[in-house]
Amino acid sequence: MAQIVDQWTKRVEDGTNADGSKRYRKVHSDRWGKGKRWLARWDENGRRVSQSFETKDGAEAFLSRTVTEQADGVYVQKSKKDVTVAQVWPLWWSGKAGKSKSLRDGYQAAWKHVEPKWGSVPCQQVTRAAVAAWLPTLTSRLLGEDGEPRPLGESSMRKVMIVLHGVMETAVEERIVLSNPVRMKDAPKQKPSERRYLSVAELDRLLAALPGSSARLVVDVLVRTGLRPGEAFGLQVGDLDPVRGRLRISRDVDAQGQADDTKTRRHRDVPVGGDLLLDLEDVAEGRDRGEWLLADSKGGWTRDRWRHVWSTATAEAGLDELDTYELRHTAASLAIHSGANVKTVQRMLGHRSAAMTLDIYGHLWDSELDALPAQMDAHMRAERERFKERRARADRQQSDSRTG
Template sequence: MAQVYDQWTKKVPDGKDDEGNTKYKTVRTERWGSGKRWLARWDEDGRRVSKAFDVKKAAEFFLSRTVTEQADGTYIAKANREITLAEVWPIWWATKAAKSKSLRDGYQAAWRHIEPRWGKKACAEISRAAVAAWLPTITGRYKDEKGDPLPLGESSLRKVMIVLHGVLETAVEERIILSNPVKMKDAPRQRETARRYLSVVEVDRLRGVMPHPEAQFVIDTLVQTGVRPGEAFGFQVGDLDSMRGRCRVSRDVDAQGGADDTKTGRHRDVPVGGDLLLDLENEAEGRDRGEWLLRMPDGRGWTLPRWRTIWEKAVEDAGLADLDTYELRHTAASLAIHSGANVKTVQRMLGHRSAAMTLDIYGHLWDEELDALPQRMSEHMKAERQRFEQRRQRAARHQSDTKTA
C-alpha cells in the first residue's frame, strides 16, 4: 500500500475511553527536528521502498504520481532513478567500439568536459535548462591575451552535446529515465566557414616552396584526388591499381602513425591519372604491398604532426597564411567541378554519404558553371550548324558523282 508517514511523531496508547476503547495521543519521536519529516512508502517489485520529503504535500504528490506511473506502465524503479551519468557512460561507450579511433578520441575529449559537471549527477536529476545554462561556461585549452581560458569552440560544443545526448539516450533505453532532457536543437549551430579554393597558380606556388620532392608528392596527391590528409598518409602500395587508374581509400593514419579506419567507416576508390599515376607507379615499384605509398625522405610514413611542421613553414613562404591542409580537398573538388565532373562523380571521389551532401557543400561551384553555359551552348549550336552544312555538301557531292557515273 502506498502511504505517507510522519517520521517526527507517532501515536501511543493513552488509556481507555468511556466505552473501553484504547485512546491514542501524538508524541514526538527520537527523529523530531532531524532530517526530512515526511516519508513516502510504496511497493516496487514485491518490496517496500521509500523516499523522504520536507513537505507533506510534496510527498503526497510524488506518491500519487508514482501510483499513476505504475498503473500506466511509465514507472521508473527507484533504484534506477539514482543511477548517475558516469554509471551509464560505459554502456554508451561500448556501443562505439567499432568507430574510428579519431572519432572515439573526440568523444573522449567531450566526456572530459561533461564528467566533472554531470558525472556524479543522477540522470533523473539532469534538466534541459541546467544543461543550456552550463554550455556557455565551458572553456577550452586556448587562452586570451590576459591568460584567461577562451570559451569552447562551436564545433567542440556540438560534440559535447552529441555525447551528453547519446549517454542520456542510453539511459532512456535502459529504463533509467523516461525521456531525454537534452535536445540537440539547443546546441550552438556550427557556423559555416568560408571555404578556400586555391587557383592553379597558388597550388604551383605552394608546391614550389616545399622542402623536398616527397612533400611535393603529398601536395600533388591531395589536390588531384581530394582525399583527406590522413587518408593520403594511409595509402599502401597494394591500394594502387595502375591498370584501372584507381587508388583505394581503406584507412586513415592517426597522430602516432597507426592505421585507423576512415572517418566515415567506408572505403572507396579515387581516380588517379596523368603524371600523378606515373609518379605513384614509380613510387610503388619493387615494394611490398603493405608499405606506406607516400613516404618521408627518411622512409618513414607521414603523420599529421610530421606534416604540420613542414606545412606551416610552406604556407608562410608561399604567402598563403592561415591555409589549412584540408582546404586542398576543397581545391580538388573545385578543380573536378570546373573540369566538367557531375555531382555524383564528385560525391564518389570525396566519399560523401550522398549527392545531396556534396551539393550542400559545393553546389555554388556548379552555379558558377552557369556563367559559362551560354557560351558553350552557342558554340555547340554553331558546331551543329557546321556539321549539318557539311553533311548537306557531302550529300550533294555524292549525288553529283552518281549522276556523272
C-alpha cells in the same frame, strides 16, 4: 500496497471493547521528534521501498503521484533517481566502439568538458535551462594572446552537446529519466566555414617550395584525388592498382601514425593517371604491399611530421594560414571545373551522398548556370533550323511529286 506511516507514534493495547475486541491508543514512539515524521511505502518490482516526508500532505501527494505513474507506465524506480550522468556515460560510450578512432577521440575530448560540470549530477536534476546557461561558459584549453582561455569554438561546442544529449538519451532508454532535457537546437548553429581554393599558379608556388619529391608527391596526390590527409598517409603499396589506374582508400592515419578505419568507415576507389600514376608506380616498385606508399626518409608520414614541412613551405610560398585539408577543397574545385558531375565528385571525395557534395560545393557549379542561357539559345536556334529544314524538305518532295 501503498500506505502512509506515522513514524513518531505507535499503537499500544488499551483494554478491550464491549464486544470483546482489543482497543488501541497512540503513544509516542522512540523516534518522537526525530527526523521526518511521515513515511510513504510502496511496492517496486516486488520489493518494498519507502521515502520520508516532513508533512503528511507531502507524503500523500507523492504516493498518489507514484501510484498514478506506475499505472500509466511512466514511473521511474527510486533506485535510479540518484544515478549520475557519469554513471550513464560508460553505457553510451560502449555503443561507440564501432566508430572511427578520430570520431571517438572527439567524443572523449567533449566529455572532458561535460564531466566537471555534470558528471556528479543525478540525471533527474539535469534541466534544459541549466544546460543552456552553462554552454556559453565553455572555454578552450588553448590560451588567447592575452593569456586568457579562449571561448570554445562552435564546432567543439556542438560536439559537447552531442555527447551530453547522447548520454541523457541513454538515461531515457534505461528508464532513469522520463524524457531528455537536452535539446540540440540550443547548441549554436555551426556557421559555414570559409573554404579556400588554390589557383594553379598558387599550387605551382607551393609545389616549388616543398623540400623534396616525397613531400611534393603527397601534395600532388591530395590535389588530384581529394583524399583527406590521413587517408593519403594511410595508403599502402598494395592499394595502388596501376592497371586500372586506381587507389584503394581503406584506412586513415592519426596524428601519432596509428592506422585506423576511414572517417566514414566506407572504402572507395579514386582514379589516378598521367604523370601522377607514373610517379606512384616509381615509388611502389620493388616494395612490399604492406609498406606505406607515401613515405619520407623516416618511413610513413605522420601528421605531426608533416605539419612542420607544411608550415615551412606555405610560408615560403606566401600562402600563410593554409591548412592541408584545403587541398581537398582545391581538388573538388579542379574536378568540377574540369567537367565532373556531382556524382563523380561525391565518389571521389567519399561523401555519404550527392546531396552532401552539393551542400558543400554546389556554388562551384555556378559556371554551368552562367553558360545555361547561351546553351538554351543555341539549342532553340538549332531546333528552329531543323524545323525549317524539315519544312523545306517536305516542300521539295511535294514539288517533285507534282512535277513527276
